[in-house]
Amino acid sequence: MTPKGFVYNGVPLPAPPTDVLALRKNCLDEIVFLVLFFDVKRTWQSLPANKLDIVGIDKQLDQQKLVESRKPAERKAVKKAYQDALHYQSQVSDLEGQGPDPIM
Numbered sequence: 001m002t003p004k005g006f007v008y009n010g011v012p013l014p015a016p017p018t019d020v021l022a023l024r025k026n027c028l029d030e031i032v033f034l035v036l037f038f039d040v041k042r043t044w045q046s047l048p049a050n051k052l053d054i055v056g057i058d059k060q061l062d063q064q065k066l067v068e069s070r071k072p073a074e075r076k077a078v079k080k081a082y083q084d085a086l087h088y089q090s091q092v093s094d095l096e097g098q099g100p101d102p103i104m
Contacts, residue, residue: 011091020044038081038088056086 014036024034024046032046055062066082069075
């Protein structure tokens, strides 16, 4: 659900559904961040900072996160989501490389 004409560097930016934004109002007792997951369904969730790790900065942390699951299918899905997030970041990053960080 992307608002028509909402584009950055030629890339359409996704917008969270209204029901997801409404759920965020339930989190008044702590600061939460609205996160778009690069999973198959492109799900959204509001999460506190202690549940987030910035990826694409520390290669060792990235590699650790990519192999955390014991199930091969889950590792494969995480790897694809990670690659999709990095690709998306490269598309929306400005020329200075100061674009948004993918978050896992």
